[in-house]
Amino acid sequence: MTQATVVDTHPLDTILRADRMPHIFCPGCSIGIVMRCYAQAVLESGIPLQQHVVVSGIGCTGRVAGYMDLDSYHTTHGRAIPFATGMKLANPNLMVTVFSGDGDLSAIGGNHLIHAARRNVDVKVICVNNFNYGMTGGQCGPTTPLGAVATTAPYGNPEQPFNLPYLLAAAGAGYVSRWTSLHVRQLKQDILHSFVRPGFAFIEVLSACPVGFGKSNNIPDGLEEMQLYRERCVLARGVPLENLSIDLRENRPIYVGNFIDRDLPAYKPVTRVG
Amino acid sequence: MHGDEACAEGAIAAGCRFFGGYPITPSTEIAERFAQRMPELGGVFIQMEDELGSIAAVLGASAAGARAMTATSGPGLSLMLENLGLGVMLELPCVIVDIQRGSPSTGLPTMAGQSDVMQARWGSHGDYSIIAYAPWSPQEVFDLTVLCFNMADRYRTPVLLLGDEVIGHMVERVVIPPVEEIPHWERKHPGVPPPATGVYRSFEPDPEDLIPPLPHAGEGYRVHFTGLTHDERGYPDMSADTHHALVTRLNAKIQSHAEEIIRLEEYFMDDARLVVVSFGCTARSARRAVREARAQGIPVGLLRLVSLWPFPEAVVRELGQRMDAFIVAEMNLGQVRLEVERCIGRPAWGVHHAGGEMIHPEKILTAIIAAAKNVGAPGSRKASSAGGVQISG
Ligand SMILES: Cc1ncc(C[n+]2csc(CCOP(=O)(O)OP(=O)(O)O)c2C)c(N)n1
Ligand code: SF4
Ligand SMILES: [Mg+2]
Numbered sequence: 001m002t003q004a005t006v007v008d009t010h011p012l013d014t015i016l017r018a019d020r021m022p023h024i025f026c027p028g029c030s031i032g033i034v035m036r037c038y039a040q041a042v043l044e045s046g047i048p049l050q051q052h053v054v055v056s057g058i059g060c061t062g063r064v065a066g067y068m069d070l071d072s073y074h075t076t077h078g079r080a081i082p083f084a085t086g087m088k089l090a091n092p093n094l095m096v097t098v099f100s101g102d103g104d105l106s107a108i109g110g111n112h113l114i115h116a117a118r119r120n121v122d123v124k125v126i127c128v129n130n131f132n133y134g135m136t137g138g139q140c141g142p143t144t145p146l147g148a149v150a151t152t153a154p155y156g157n158p159e160q161p162f163n164l165p166y167l168l169a170a171a172g173a174g175y176v177s178r179w180t181s182l183h184v185r186q187l188k189q190d191i192l193h194s195f196v197r198p199g200f201a202f203i204e205v206l207s208a209c210p211v212g213f214g215k216s217n218n219i220p221d222g223l224e225e226m227q228l229y230r231e232r233c234v235l236a237r238g239v240p241l242e243n244l245s246i247d248l249r250e251n252r253p254i255y256v257g258n259f260i261d262r263d264l265p266a267y268k269p270v271t272r273v274g
Numbered sequence: 275m276h277g278d279e280a281c282a283e284g285a286i287a288a289g290c291r292f293f294g295g296y297p298i299t300p301s302t303e304i305a306e307r308f309a310q311r312m313p314e315l316g317g318v319f320i321q322m323e324d325e326l327g328s329i330a331a332v333l334g335a336s337a338a339g340a341r342a343m344t345a346t347s348g349p350g351l352s353l354m355l356e357n358l359g360l361g362v363m364l365e366l367p368c369v370i371v372d373i374q375r376g377s378p379s380t381g382l383p384t385m386a387g388q389s390d391v392m393q394a395r396w397g398s399h400g401d402y403s404i405i406a407y408a409p410w411s412p413q414e415v416f417d418l419t420v421l422c423f424n425m426a427d428r429y430r431t432p433v434l435l436l437g438d439e440v441i442g443h444m445v446e447r448v449v450i451p452p453v454e455e456i457p458h459w460e461r462k463h464p465g466v467p468p469p470a471t472g473v474y475r476s477f478e479p480d481p482e483d484l485i486p487p488l489p490h491a492g493e494g495y496r497v498h499f500t501g502l503t504h505d506e507r508g509y510p511d512m513s514a515d516t517h518h519a520l521v522t523r524l525n526a527k528i529q530s531h532a533e534e535i536i537r538l539e540e541y542f543m544d545d546a547r548l549v550v551v552s553f554g555c556t557a558r559s560a561r562r563a564v565r566e567a568r569a570q571g572i573p574v575g576l577l578r579l580v581s582l583w584p585f586p587e588a589v590v591r592e593l594g595q596r597m598d599a600f601i602v603a604e605m606n607l608g609q610v611r612l613e614v615e616r617c618i619g620r621p622a623w624g625v626h627h628a629g630g631e632m633i634h635p636e637k638i639l640t641a642i643i644a645a646a647k648n649v650g651a652p653g654s655r656k657a658s659s660a661g662g663v664q665i666s667g
Contacts, residue, residue, distance in 0.1 A: 017498070019473070020509060050494040055334070066498055066510060071491040073337060074500035074510075075330065076360050082294075082327035086334030086342065087491055089318045090292050094338065094492050112330075115323040269320065272313035 015039045015049065017069045024063055028214075028222025030181035030207030034128055035064045037184050038099060041191035042070070045095070053096045055084040057104035059135045060209075061128040064099045078109030081116045084123045089269055095195060096122075102129040103141040106162055110142070117173035117200055121267040124194045124201045129164065130209035131248070138212030145247040149216040163245040165259050168202045175201035177258040178244070181208065182229040190258065199266035206246065206254065217249055229254065275448040277441040278345075280412040281371055282307035283448070284419030285343055287456045290369070291317030292342035294331035296324055296350060299383045300439040301373035304345035325353035329370065333357060336366045337499065339490035341423055345371035348390050349380060351397070358432055359398035362524060364499045365477070365486065367426035367461060369419070371435045373442040376629035386439035387629030388554055389606035394434050395583050401521055403528040405535055406434040406583040408553040412446045418580070420456055425535060427461040429528060430485050436582060438605070440555035440632055462487040468494040477520075478506040484527035529584060537580035538589060542568055546575030548645055549593055551614055551622075552603040553579040556633050560603045563638035572646045574601075585613050594618030599645040603638045605629050 010016075016039060025032050042052050049070060056065035058077035065072040075083045080098045088096045098105075105113050105127050116123065132150055133139040140150035140157045143164065147156040168176045175194060179187040187205060194201035208214060208225035219225045228248060236244065236255035244255050275283070282304050285293075293308035295301075305321065312319035318335070322328040328344045335342035346354065351372045361368055374390045376382025394406050405425050409415040419435055426433040464487045468474055474495040479486050486506075489495035498508040503520055505511040528535065542564055543549070552560035557578045564576045577593070579586070590613075594600075600622035602611035611624045625641045627633050 017473075049496075051492060053491045066500060069496050071496060072498045073334075073364075073491075074498070074502065075333075076357055076501055079326060079330040079357060079360075082322060082330035083334035083337075085320070085322075085327075086292065086294055086331030086336075087338045088334075089320060089331075090335035090338035090340040090342070091490075091492050111323050112327050115327070269318040270313040271316065 012036065012039050012043070015043055015069050017067055020067055023067055025060065026211045028208060028210040029060070030130065030205075030209070030222065031061055031064065031128055033181040033184060034126065034187070034205045034207060035067065035099075037187040038097065038126060038191055039068065041188045041195065045192060045195050047095050047195065051093055051095050053087060053094050055080045055087065055096060055098050057100040057109060059101035059104045059133065061099065061101035062104060078104055078107070078112065080104065081109060081112040081123065081125065085116060085121050088121065088123055097124045097126060099126045100128070101134065102127055102131070102143040102164070103133045106164060106167075107142045114167070114171035117168050117171035117202065119267045120172070120174055120199045120264050122198055122200065124191070125203065126191065127164065127202065127204045128207045129204050130207045130213055132209060132213040134209045134212040138216065145249065148213070148249065150213070161245065163242065164202075164204050165244050166241040169241050169260050173202050173260060174199045174262050174264040176260040178204040178206065178256050180206040180229040180233060180254070180256060182226050182233070183256060199264055219248060275412055276303065276443055276445045277409070277412040277415045277437060278303035278373065278443065279307050280416040280448045281345065281419050281435070281437070282311065283450060284416035285369065285423065286311055286315065287416070287450060287453070288341060288420040288423040289458065290341040290343050290423060291315065292332065292335040292340040293318070293344065294320050294322050294328045294335070294342070295344045295346065296322055296328050298347045298350045300375055300442045301345040301347050301371060303442070304371060304373070325350040326357065329354040329357040329361070332368045333361050333364065333366050336368045337364070337491055341427070343369035343371065345373065347373050347375050348377040348387070348393070351390060351393060355393075355397040359400060359402065360501050361432040362398070362402045363501050365430040365488070365524070366432070367430055367488075368432050369422045369426055369435065370432055371419070371437065373437045373439060375439050382630050384439070385630045386555060386605060386632065388438055388556060388604050389609065389629055390436060391582060391606065391609040394436055401525060403525045404434060404583050405429065405431065405528060405581070406436050407537065407581050408436045408579060409441055410554055410557045410578065411441065412444055412448050414580075415441060416448050416450065424457060424459040428459050429531065430462070430488055431528065436554070438554045464489050464495065468496065473507045475506040476508045477504060479523060479527070484523050484530065532584045535581060535584060536586045538586055539578040539580055541576040541578070543575035543577065546573050547597060548572065548574040548599045548601065548642065549597045550574060550576045550601045550603055550638065550642065551579065551590075551610065552576065553582060553610065556603050556605050559633050559635040560638050562635035563642060566635065566639050567642040570643070572642060574642050574646070579610070582610070585617070587617050590614055590617040594620070598649045599623060601625060601638065601641045601645055603633055603641070605633060
C-alpha cells in the first residue's frame with residue numbers, strides 16, 4: 001500500500017492562507033479547483049501580489065476571498081460587483097477580481113452583473129456555476145435547469161434557467177467565456193488573458209456541487225460530473241450564443257470556450273480640465 | 275446656494291472624491307453637483323444602477339482609501355440598509371446623506387418629512403450604533419457634511435446626514451471657508467509596515483479608543499474583511515464569545531465617545547422651566563414659537579438636536595430633573611418624542627405632523643401655552659401617569 005507523504009510546502013503557499021485550512025468545501029466540490037486556477041493565474045500574471053484584490057459575495061464560492069492571501073473582501077449577498085467597482089475606480093492601479101457563485105452573481109446580484117457588463121468596468125468576474133445554491137443546502141436558482149430537482153423544487157424546477165454567456169453578451173460584455181472545472185489549463189490561461197485586456201470580463205466555470213445539485217439529479221459524485229464534462233464538452237466554434245444553454249441531465253454537447261472578445265472602451269470616470 | 279448644493283460642496287471641501295448614487299428627489303441635486311464637479315477635481319462620480327449598488331460602491335471606494343459618499347431619500351435609504359450594516363461590520367468610513375421626504379413608501383417625493391429618524395438608528399439588522407446629524411440651514415448642511423466625514427474617519431464607521439426637503443431645497447447664504455480652515459481629521463492608518471510573514475490585524479482595536487487603524491487595499495497588508503463575525507485578523511470566527519466581543523466593541527466605540535460626537539444648541543435655556551426639543555427644518559419653527567412664547571412671559575427654551583444619534587441621553591435626563599414640561603416638535607408621528615420620554619421617564623407633549631409641510635410656529639406655540647398652563651397636570655413633571663398630549667401640526 002502506498003503511503004501518503006506529508007510535505008512541508010505547497011506551490012501555492014505564497015498566495016493561500018495556510019492558517020485558514022482546512023477549507024469548508026465538501027469532498028468532490030469543484031470550487032477548490034477553480035480557486036487554484038485563479039491563484040496560479042495571479043502568481044503567473046507578473047502583476048505584484050499587492051495590486052491584486054479579490055472580492056466575493058456570499059455562498060460557498062464566496063468563501064474563496066477568505067482563503068486567498070491577498071487583499072480580500074467577503075461582502076454581502078449579490079453586492080461583490082458594485083463593491084469591486086467602487087474599489088477599482090477609487091484606485092485604478094488595483095487588479096480587481098470578483099470571485100463568486102451563480103446565485104450570488106446572477107440572482108440577487110443580477111442587476112449589478114448586467115450593468116457592470118454594460119459599463120465595461122474593469123473588473124474580472126469568475127462565476128462558479130454549480131446550478132444551485134450550494135451554501136444554503138441545494139435550493140434552485142436562476143441557473144438550475146428546467147425540471148431539475150432542488151430542495152425548493154422537489155417536483156422539478158418549473159423555471160427556465162439563464163444561459164449566462166448569452167445574457168452577458170446581450171448586456172454588452174466585451175469578454176465572455178465558459179470553461180468547466182475540468183479545463184484547468186484553459187481556465188488559468190483565460191483568467192491570465194482577462195488580466196491583460198482592459199475592461200469587464202466574465203468567465204463562467206461549470207462546477208460540481210455533488211451535495212447540493214448532484215445527489216438529487218443523478219450525478220451524486222464530483223468525479224462523475226468531471227467525467228461527464230470530459231465526455232460532453234465541445235469547443236464552441238460558431239455555435240450561436242442562444243444555443244449555449246446547459247442541462248447536465250441531457251445527453252447533448254456542453255459548449256465551452258471564449259465566446260466574446262471585443263475591444264470596447266473600458267469605463268473611466270469623466271475627467272475635465274478646469 | 276441651496277442645501278443640496280451645500281452638501282456636495284461641503285463633501286468636496288472635506289476631500290470627498292468619490293460619489294456613487296442613484297437619483298431620487300429631493301436629494302438629486304447633490305448627485306448633479308458631484309457630476310459637474312468631480313471631473314475637474316480628478317474625483318469619481320458614478321451613477322449606479324440602484325441604491326444597493328451605490329452603497330456597495332461607496333464601501334469599496336472607502337476600502338481603497340477614498341473619502342466616499344452617497345446621497346438618497348427614504349426609499350433609497352431602505353435599500354441601503356443591508357450594506358450600511360456591512361459598513362458597520364467592516365468598519366469602513368463613509369457618509370450617507372438622506373434628504374428626507376414624506377414617507378412611508380413613495381410617499382411625498384417632493385415634500386419634506388422627518389420620519390427616517392428611527393430607520394437611521396435601527397434600520398439594518400443587528401445591534402449596532404450609528405452617528406447622525408440633522409442640519410437646519412444650508413450653511414449647516416455644509417458644515418455638518420464636513421463633520422460627517424471627519425467623524426466617519428475618526429470612528430471608522432458609516433455616518434448619516436439626515437436632512438429634509440425643506441433644508442435641501444432652501445436657498446440661503448453659504449460661506450465656504452478657505453481650504454486651510456476646513457477641519458480635517460485623518461483616518462487612523464497602521465503605523466507599521468505590512469508584516470513580512472503572518473497576518474496584519476486589521477481589527478485589533480487601539481485599547482485607548484477601541485478603534486482599529488484601517489489598512490487600505492493595495493498597500494500590501496493582505497487584509498481580509500468579512501461581514502461574518504471575525505477575529506482581530508479579520509478571519510471568520512463562528513464563536514459566541516468572539517461575536518459578543520465584536521458587537522459590544524462596535525457599539526462601545528461610539529457610545530463611549532458620545533460626548534465628543536453629540537452636538538446640541540440651546541436657545542433661551544438659562545432660566546427656562548419648559549423646553550421644546552426639535553431638529554432640522556422644524557427647529558426653525560420651534561425657535562420662532564419659543565421667541566413668541568417668551569414675549570408672552572412663558573419661561574420656555576429650545577434644545578436643538580444638531581446630532582440625532584447617539585441620542586443625548588445624559589443631557590435630556592438631566593433636563594428631565596429640572597424642567598416642568600417637554601414639548602417635542604417633529605415632522606413625524608413621535609419618533610424623537612419616544613426617545614425623550616424614555617430619558618425623562620414621563621410623557622412629553624408632542625407636536626407632530628406626518629410630513630408634507632412644515633409645522634407652523636403657531637402650532638408649537640399653542641402646545642407651549644397649553645403645557646405652561648398645565649404644569650402640575652397631565653404631561654408635566656408633577657403628574658405621574660397621564661399621557662402627554664399630542665397636537666397635530
Ligand atoms: C440577503 C441574503 N439573502 C439570502 C442569503 C442566504 N444565502 C447565502 S448563500 C446563498 C446562495 C449562494 O448561492 P451561490 O451564489 O450559487 O453560491 P454557492 O454556494 O452555490 O457557491 C443564499 C441564498 C444571504 N446570505 N443574504
Ligand atoms: S455545498 Fe456544494 S458548492 Fe458548497 S462546498 Fe459543498 S459541494 Fe461545494
Ligand atoms: Mg451556486
